[in-house]
Amino acid sequence: MAKKIYAVKVGKTPGKYYSWEECKNQVDKFPNAKYKSFKTEAEADEYLSSDLNNKEKTESKKDVKVEINEDSCVAYVDGSYNRTLNIYGYGIVFLDGKSERQYYGTGEDKEAAKMENVAGEILAAQKAVDIALDEGFSKITICHDYTGIAGWVNGWKRNNEHTEAYKEIMSEKSAYIDIVFQKVDAHSGDKYNEMADKLAKKGAKIC
Numbered sequence: 001m002a003k004k005i006y007a008v009k010v011g012k013t014p015g016k017y018y019s020w021e022e023c024k025n026q027v028d029k030f031p032n033a034k035y036k037s038f039k040t041e042a043e044a045d046e047y048l049s050s051d052l053n054n055k056e057k058t059e060s061k062k063d064v065k066v067e068i069n070e071d072s073c074v075a076y077v078d079g080s081y082n083r084t085l086n087i088y089g090y091g092i093v094f095l096d097g098k099s100e101r102q103y104y105g106t107g108e109d110k111e112a113a114k115m116e117n118v119a120g121e122i123l124a125a126q127k128a129v130d131i132a133l134d135e136g137f138s139k140i141t142i143c144h145d146y147t148g149i150a151g152w153v154n155g156w157k158r159n160n161e162h163t164e165a166y167k168e169i170m171s172e173k174s175a176y177i178d179i180v181f182q183k184v185d186a187h188s189g190d191k192y193n194e195m196a197d198k199l200a201k202k203g204a205k206i207c
Helices: 020-029 041-062 116-133 163-174 192-202
Strands: 005-010 014-016 034-038 070-082 086-096 098-105 137-146 176-182
Touching: 005 020, 005 041, 005 163, 005 192, 014 020, 020 034, 034 041, 070 116, 086 116, 086 192, 098 116, 098 192, 116 137, 116 163, 116 192
Parallel strands: 070 137, 137 176
Antiparallel strands: 005 014, 005 034, 070 086, 086 098
16 A cells, blocks of 8 residues: 655644654644645645745745846756656756856766656756855845745755755855745746756756
8 A cells, every 4th residue: 555645734844744643743733734645746745835836926026036236146947857767957047147058967866866857956956056156146046946946945844865965055055145046937938947947858868
């Protein structure tokens, strides 16, 4: 019998849990707790993303301003996964006000590959911050279409060593650069998001 995945949307620590006991510890006696069980990671992610997506969209209109100047840059990031080769790719469109640069690459870590395209998204976000730091920027806005890119840094429960490492790495880098996350809708016609998607597929050797 397949194990259930418990998604806690409102509880002590929102995120995904892999046993009822873990889930219960997060929601028991917590006011207005919200949680559901699912058969797949994708379904659990979609459930967790729904409210966070709405929150991010609201914040993007009110609070998050995409700045591009001598101190601030923007990076659109995306990931892709090649099931045949079991590799993942990342894509980055880096905007600094003077140029529009494209980066892509391949990831072959077999454990990370279990996360499929998400592994590429995480790698893209980390590399975008590295580029910004190398070039002396004090702020970067990371535009992403997968909610976990911001969620794992801002409070989601990290469910494996890779998401935990991602959180730690981004937290360490935030001591040197202001990292802002902005959600964009996937496949919505956003020029740079579509470019990042194509670059990620190239990195995953899909096209």
